Amino acid sequence: MALAAVASAASAPSGAAPPAPEPLGIGDRLFPHLGNPGYDVAAYDIDLDYRGGDRPLDAVTRVDARATGVLHSLNLDFAGGTVRSVAVDGRRAAFARAGEDLVVTPRRPMLPGEPFRVTVRHTSDPRGLPGGSDSGDGGWIRTLDGLAMANQADAAHRVFPCNDHPSDKARFTFHVTAPRDLTVVAGGVPVGRERHGARTTWEYRVLHPMATELAQVSIGRSAVVRGTGPGGLPLRDVVPAADRERLAPWLARTPDQLAWMEDKTGGPYPFETYGLLIARATTGFELETQTLSLFEHRLFTTPKVPEWYVDSVMVHELAHQWFGDSVTPRTWSDLWLNEGHATWYEALYAQERGGRPLARRMRAAYAHSDTWRADGGPPAAPEPGPPGRHIGIFRPTVYDGGALVLYALREEIGAAAFERLERAWVRRHRDSVASTGDFVRLASRVAGRDLAGFLHPWLYGRHTPPMPGHPEWRSAARRAALGAKSPGNPGKPG
Template identity: 50%
Template sequence: MRYRSRVTAPAAALIGTAAVLAGGNTAHADTADTAAAKGGGGVPAPETLGDPVFPALGNDGYRVASYHLDFSYDATTTLVDAEATLELRTTQALTRLSLDALGLDIHTVRVDGRDAAFEQVGEKLRITPTRPLPARARVTVCVTYTADPRRLPLPHTAWVPTPDGFAICPQPDAAHTVFPCNDHPSDKADFTFRITVPAGLRGVANGSLVRTEHLAGDRIAYSYRSRRPMATELAQITVGDYVVKQRQGPHGLPLRDVVPTARAEALEPALALTPGLVEWIEARLGAYPFETYGLLPCNSDDPKAFDFTGLETQTLTLYKPNYLLQAEPKIGSHMMHELVHSYFGNSVSPASWADLWLNEGHADFYGLLYRYERGWTDSLGYSTFEDRMKYTYALGDQWRHTSGPVAAPNAVNLFDNQRYTGGVLVLYALRQLIGEDAFHTVERTFLARHRDSSASTDDYIAVASRTCGPDVSGFLRDWLYGTTTPRMPGHPDWTVTPVPPSLAVPRQRTGARPHDNSATL
């Protein structure tokens, strides 16, 4: 999980910035009413998917079946010429639709092969096809554009510029600074990529390499395909002076690490840990859910561009290289945290960003479990799960006061401790209540039932209630949504520290970057 959230600017300022970055491009757009008058029928698609944390994300007038992203990188200008092709299906008759897009110079838009009018308004690319689109129609939208990885100021971008190229960090709401999309984890889709680079550099993306083309002008095109649906926030596209290191994981799983050539030898001890990590988590959560796994320590340790430890982009976890140069007890539990996201977060994505605790609580739960099984003391000085949970339990009411209930975040506190270790505490309480065997059954059932899709907190509660015997819905709702911390099963002696008077009136947060929870694993 990235531990840096894209801090949302005031709406008016951000829309003004977007208009400038878009160059005022309105591309002679017809209004939706004009299009309706020409063709009849349909309405403009709703420009939201109703997310409680990021309500401006997405469009509810369609669902995306697939993305094909064709990038061409110019090392002399550091610009990317790109074409994004989306196959989508309308959910209703439409006179207009929109894609999330910010900071991209849009050149052309075609809908089913016909030029379409478009305009960039705030973080939306509004598209008016030449004729209304019927309900439940399969539609191809193709957008050509140019992107500058250094154009948008941090933290309003997913681009991570490096000395030899770039990587991307789309989570939670910044994939649309890299490619036009329906930028929400509930709308997962198939992805293919083609990345053209100068000889001497390598282009890499999620999934498996399916083709390499040697082109005129001493350029090479690398094509990749992700075999499982993916949320936009999990996309990874990177260019750099990389060597790709192959090794085998449990049951023949192909492991692929994409490593800066100059650091390959130094990083090998960390990379060699992956097969053992996969074997450990498969024993608890079942077979690894994708076609490959590996690490991408991209060639940047610049804290301004890369101020987090790791990010679980699907099949290829992004890391700050220097972090992985530490000894195993310093990095092993965090490497497990990111690997667990292959299950919770990637295979099963959150239905909304309010469900983030499902990702982070589970990743920290198994990361801590892995640490304590190995006898490694955490950064707080604890060496057992029980002692760490007793400490966390005491903070329960304070966290609920300052960061809200575990399953009720907002855009400012989304990546606070409450979603991470607070989520661990909820899972620990459930395991205490129903027992370890029943808990493992709940976990595996949830993953199997919602594989390759998105799931909500309600979905997890429903699986837990139907799987473990007694109805635990009330128990879990108290833990996830209550404003006070419930009693901990099996530990009647545990107490919660009262909220101190200095916190009696909640302070207004101003967009501070979230705590780096990797430090407390």
């Protein structure tokens, strides 16, 4: 249905009455109304003015894009604030809200290949959507002393107007004004800082294309801890100022973890900087926001959490900088390429540095895999999240279930070929988007044989295939079925 609406919006004949504003989408299987047809975004330039508490921020978002078809109107995803005005190339444009879309009608149609800029003056509301919870909606999250962002999967458009789909990566610049006793940090590198009496404006620029879900802005009473990683990489951690010393031993682990990941992927870290944003907030997750991964404070301060576990979670988010941030999924059904790989390197690090055998974890995952597939779909075709909880797509089937696919592939083609595949994957698709089909094709090329027949059941099957090299592995459901058929279980159907 969304695809049919695309055609009518993008190709209305000259002189015809414009269609009524309606939400569009690019037809993503899991998020059909996310993304917008007819243009490609090159850059976002976002001004935010924070005055404390949960008051809406005054904001200006500039979207630089290029038309890919005739545009009589264009849609931006936006749901988290009030729109005050819209301009296209400096001229005021008509606008209307339609669902979670902002529909903009310029004074003249945009032609294919034509660059344009949309400027939206709006508010950005940290209180979430009406009727929603603060954390469940995503977007802005409240910390003990300010704000941070958690936009995955579909919440960036609750912070700023955008083309909110990972397939349309763009460069970002942030200008954030806040009281001068607060520290503002965003993804990318600092460009400048200017004081205006009791307030300060901070500017940051992301130097590589980024998906909207990976944007990060932190505002609070923070300490910025700087260091150096492999090859002179600038490191920048953002922590509650009062906990700087307490958290320092954890921050000191990042250079070695970076060196470990660079060795596994065969190349340097893909971005301009890296660091941890440790926030006093309750999210229930950690998040790989580009160049500045978000972590809950309690992960590092809760007694009795094993050291190896914290290390492996840190590596999980670090691995995402390659798998998910640099190489971004073309659709949300390709999420396993992110989470399966991050879980793979998390588990591999836990084996090499924490003494937690990878094979043991994979065998346990195999035992549960059929149940995961029944509950949430196979790794490359996950089921949608429950209504109002789109984060529900982040299920075990794409985490350990995705890592299990990689383990099976390594068993099938051998460790050396698997390592070549991983290195080729991040090199070939750096700063771009890629799909499950791309991965299958590259795996086949590296292995020297067509692997589609092997990988398809692992990626899309309702039941987990036999594990190469481990015929004794059984799923819990399979073991139960075999037990039910055993003569030692009278009364069960045969």
